[in-house]
Amino acid sequence: MKAFVARSYRTADLLELTDLATPVPADDEILVRVRATSINPYDWHHLRGEPRVARLMPDGPRLRRPRYDVLGCDVAGQVEAVGRDVTRFRPGDDVYALVEQGGFAEYVTVPEHLLAPKPKNLSYEQTAAIPMAGATALLGVREVGRLRPGQRILVNGASGGVGTFAVQLARALGANVTGVCGTRNLDLIRRLGADEILDYRTADFTRAGQRYDLVLDVAGNRSLRACRRVLAPDATYAVVGGPAGRWLQPVGHMVSTFALAPLVPARVALVDTVRCDTKRGLLETLTELVEDGKLTPVVDRRYPFDELPAALAYQERGHPVGKVVVTI
Secondary structure, three states: OEEEEOOOOOOHHHOEEEEOOOOOOOOOEEEEEEEEEEEOHHHHHHHHOOOHHHHHOOOOOOOOOOOOOOOOOEEEEEEEEEOOOOOOOOOOOEEEEEOOOOOOEOEEEEEHHHEEEOOOOOOHHHHHOOHHHHHHHHHHHHHHOOOOOOOEEEEEOOOEHHHHHHHHHHHHOOOEEEEEEOHHHHHHHHHOOOOEEEEOOOOOHHHOOOOEEEEEEOOOOOOHHHHHHHEEEEEEEEEOOOOOOOOOOOHHHHHHHHHHHHHOOOEEEEOOOOOOOOHHHHHHHHHHHHHOOOOOOOEEEEEEHHHHHHHHHHHHHOOOOEEEEEEO
């Protein structure tokens, strides 16, 4: 099979398109023919080994080389073969998954407990846009944020992959939604269901005079000290990410946030999709919402498989609107 392989830390343009042996599924695994994948900051952080402080963490990038030879955590495709203990799927089924690695290849083995049926009304490319970003948004809005009908939520970074899902999910839950994004994306966020849109170039949401029951901070461009001004009593401040950096960020942003947490009269929580043990359940919920017409992936650009390094570079340059998808 063809796969993009990273055997050392490097920029996207130095990724190698290589022939590898097609993996064989274990008893509880499924071999998936990957039809599409998408790009996440998770991928290029591992590709570059940045921020470098993350190399010292137990489950972060390794000290001298990437933890995974084949990156790619979003997978959409067809079941090619199943292990002998698999009961929920058979060859030919359309599926998708959020995995640790392996999506930047023609085939990947996936444990059965991570795999979910593909939404019937989406293409493989649209489906591949969902796993990491959609699961993160759902985890942040519903599980960590505990958002309820009638509450107010602010999504800081509303036009990115996680943000575009979060705006729609909050709307589907019956919340009043404020999205923070750049000028060119105001109309998009309004169409996705936001009740109010703030242009971060001309307005400081931390001084807008409104209070929110949940602040979902995807962009991480404002400190918790500033954000406390917009947190209602018993509010939740949910941290998704922060500004990228070579040595410390976004780890530094998260560390400083939780250092200040005891001084803020609100609940501060991390949205940690990587360590979440309910990934399949999140995907199944997202599928229901997609098939009910309440959720639609926003795709910025599509690339063919041989241009996957260009897709990674585009994502890393920052500010895609929604997701960047690769067809395999």
